[in-house]
Amino acid sequence: MIKRFTFGNPVNTDAVVVNDYKEAGSDEPLPFFKEEGDGTLIYKMTPDDRIYGLGEALHGINKRNHVYESWCTDEPQHNEDKLSLYGAHNFLMVDGMKDKFGIFADDPGRVRWDTGEEDRDILKISFSGSDRYIYIITPDDTHYAMKDISRQFRHIIGKSYVPPLWAFGYGQSRWGYKTEDDIRKVLENYRKADIPIDMIYMDIDYMDHYKNFTVDSEKFPDMKNFVSEMKKENIHLVPIVDAGIKEEKGYEIYEEGLKENRFVKKEDGTVFTGAVWPGRSVFPDFLNRNTRLWFGRKYKFYTDMGIDGFWNDMNEPAIFYSPEGLKKVTDKTLEIQGKNLDIDSYFEYVGIVSSIKNSEEDYRRFCHALDDGSVVNHEKVHNLYGMNMMRAVSEAFEEEGIKEDTLIFSRASYIGAHRYGGIWQGDNCSFWSHLKLNFQMMPSLNMCGFIYTGADTGGFGWNRNEELMLRWLAVSVFTPLFRNHSAMGTKEQELYRFKDIQGVRNIVWLRYRLLPFIINEYMKAVNEDTLMFSPLSFCYPEDPRAWEIEDELMLGDNVLLAPVLEEHASGRYVYLPEKMREIRFKRDGNVEIAELSAGDHRLQVPLGEVVIFTRENFRLSLCRPASNVAELDMDDVTYL
Ligand code: GLC
Numbered sequence: 291m292i293k294r295f296t297f298g299n300p301v302n303t304d305a306v307v308v309n310d311y312k313e314a315g316s317d318e319p320l321p322f323f324k325e326e327g328d329g330t331l332i333y334k335m336t337p338d339d340r341i342y343g344l345g346e347a348l349h350g351i352n353k354r355n356h357v358y359e360s361w362c363t364d365e366p367q368h369n370e371d372k373l374s375l376y377g378a379h380n381f382l383m384v385d386g387m388k389d390k391f392g393i394f395a396d397d398p399g400r401v402r403w404d405t406g407e408e409d410r411d412i413l414k415i416s417f418s419g420s421d422r423y424i425y426i427i428t429p430d431d432t433h434y435a436m437k438d439i440s441r442q443f444r445h446i447i448g449k450s451y452v453p454p455l456w457a458f459g460y461g462q463s464r465w466g467y468k469t470e471d472d473i474r475k476v477l478e479n480y481r482k483a484d485i486p487i488d489m490i491y492m493d494i495d496y497m498d499h500y501k502n503f504t505v506d507s508e509k510f511p512d513m514k515n516f517v518s519e520m521k522k523e524n525i526h527l528v529p530i531v532d533a534g535i536k537e538e539k540g541y542e543i544y545e546e547g548l549k550e551n552r553f554v555k556k557e558d559g560t561v562f563t564g565a566v567w568p569g570r571s572v573f574p575d576f577l578n579r580n581t582r583l584w585f586g587r588k589y590k591f592y593t594d595m596g597i598d599g600f601w602n603d604m605n606e607p608a609i610f611y612s613p614e615g616l617k618k619v620t621d622k623t624l625e626i627q628g629k630n631l632d633i634d635s636y637f638e639y640v641g642i643v644s645s646i647k648n649s650e651e652d653y654r655r656f657c658h659a660l661d662d663g664s665v666v667n668h669e670k671v672h673n674l675y676g677m678n679m680m681r682a683v684s685e686a687f688e689e690e691g692i693k694e695d696t697l698i699f700s701r702a703s704y705i706g707a708h709r710y711g712g713i714w715q716g717d718n719c720s721f722w723s724h725l726k727l728n729f730q731m732m733p734s735l736n737m738c739g740f741i742y743t744g745a746d747t748g749g750f751g752w753n754r755n756e757e758l759m760l761r762w763l764a765v766s767v768f769t770p771l772f773r774n775h776s777a778m779g780t781k782e783q784e785l786y787r788f789k790d791i792q793g794v795r796n797i798v799w800l801r802y803r804l805l806p807f808i809i810n811e812y813m814k815a816v817n818e819d820t821l822m823f824s825p826l827s828f829c830y831p832e833d834p835r836a837w838e839i840e841d842e843l844m845l846g847d848n849v850l851l852a853p854v855l856e857e858h859a860s861g862r863y864v865y866l867p868e869k870m871r872e873i874r875f876k877r878d879g880n881v882e883i884a885e886l887s888a889g890d891h892r893l894q895v896p897l898g899e900v901v902i903f904t905r906e907n908f909r910l911s912l913c914r915p916a917s918n919v920a921e922l923d924m925d926d927v928t929y930l
Contacts, residue, residue: 295314300421303671344403346716351730359373380705381443392440451698462785468495486918514595517596529601531600583686598696600683601701673702676707699711714746714771715731719751720755720783722758725762729853747772748774759785785798799879806912826843826867904930
């Protein structure tokens with residue numbers, strides 16, 4: 291059952307779209323929580339309670355004992371000391387010894403979740419504003435309570451996005467492909483190495499001076515032709531589109547947007563300026579319907595060229611600096627010129643320089659004109675910006691009748707964005723901890739509706755090595771979004787560059803062989819509002835060992851994943867909650883099957899191999915591999 295409680299005068303976020311909940315009476319107290327005067331919610335946990343959810347967030351599957359902040363943030367260096375990532379997803383479940391419930395705080399401002407850092411027995415939720423809806427969800431099925439709560443929640447937030455079939459293939463990306471020829475070479479090398487591929491991504495370098503809806507005609511002299519050349523090879527080119535629009539006289543989108551009042555403004559009515567890749571930029575007011583229509587329709591620029599896939603970026607929005615912020619730094623720099631800085635003055639200066647990026651002051655500087663005519667400061671609705679950028683695009687595709695054939699995913703998101711497209715897990719690094727994070731984040735994202743998701747395979751920042759890449763591939767082989775992406779300046783990581791070409795090839799081939807199964811599980815999760823990836827505890831709630839497992843997941847109802855997530859490991863221990871079949875995809879493409887009893891096992895997992903476990907009576911379908919999804923015959927399957 292779901293009950294909605296109203297506090298103050300909340301903005302309509304469009305996170306909840308199905309009215310299948312009861313409205314609480316105006317003086318009805320919130321169950322489970324004690325409310326403090328400032329709206330803070332306190333829940334007393336017992337020592338063994340587990341916390342799940344929060345979507346794109348750090349730490350493990352069980353979210354207990356940390357602080358998280360819902361605040362969409364451009365945070366590439368996200369180590370354990372960070373509170374926020376690119377998405378802000380306010381849904382959390384308590385799997386408690388005394389209570390089991392879910393809470394969704396529909397509040398697009400900053401929300402702080404202390405799951406036991408300050409006091410390990412207290413769950414404390416604090417809000418920066420006073421207007422919100424709170425949904426409390428209690429299970430109808432008390433045995434599979436977590437599955438049931440998340441299913442009820444998913445039902446009210448609407449069906450998740452389904453991408454075109456080819457978007458389940460493998461994609462290669464790098465911030466650094468500058469010309470048509472760079473991209474041709476990538477494809478040629480994939481073909482030579484006999485590794486399947488469906489997508490090649492175009493990062494900001496395809497644009498003319500990082501201006502959205504432009505192409506640098508020196509690097510891409512005939513984009514339309516190039517798109518069709520690639521299509522003949524069954525390759526989809528997927529360009530990036532950023533949130534900021536370059537502030538430049540004569541740039542059509544900028545001029546038109548100014549004239550038509552499309553950009554966010556400061557309280558004094560002047561257009562807000564902040565710098566991103568193109569330097570000074572302005573930001574479309576995606577929270578306004580007319581602006582969304584205007585912006586979304588601009589994608590015709592690309593779709594007319596035959597482009598059918600997009601990633602939306604920098605839409606937290608990321609702001610490197612504003613003129614006001616930069617002035618603070620330049621003033622201070624002049625002031626300290628020639629001075630001997632001591633410990634205090636040096637750190638004060640460093641603090642000022644680093645504070646101007648994605649600064650709270652800047653986020654407070656501008657406002658949005660909502661559809662109901664009201665004007666709201668950005669700070670109150672920050673977490674809606676990225677979602678509404680993707681919504682603009684998705685709605686335009688729907689209007690044009692091309693939504694089902696077009697891939698779209700975003701970096702920033704709020705709950706509700708899952709209806710418009712997918713998300714990737716933002717900038718990560720070639721760290722073992724980020725591989726683990728990628729794996730652990732899958733179920734929490736599913737709980738919030740995001741099924742088309744995955745991380746930058748191999749890591750975006752920093753340098754990969756072959757062992758990390760092979761282990762990462764063995765995780766991404768199951769994630770709906772399977773994209774290898776890396777940053778300029780890092781060691782290149784296209785798969786054909788690795789010495790163990792048989793190892794990498796085997797895993798990508800396996801992806802294509804598994805697609806009938808992966809897509810089937812994907813569609814089940816979408817149609818039935820279930821999780822594609824679940825913690826073991828959701829499927830085996832009666833098994834206390836399963837409660838603690840942080841490095842295994844269920845894929846659908848029948849497949850258990852236990853990838854190697856540690857460095858220098860020839861294998862790992864796996865816990866099986868019941869008797870299962872081990873299916874080993876060998877490096878040479880052969881499959882070995884063994885029966886394993888319930889309990890603990892030590893496995894050897896050589897690099898380039900993938901091992902999964904299936905429940906009794908489950909038949910895994912495999913098709914014959916192909917070089918891309920278009921050539922795959924998904925009806926011609928064999929069953930294991
Ligand atoms: C951001 C994106 C990253 C992209 C880069 C350049 O950091 O998250 O994926 O490569 O910008 O566009």
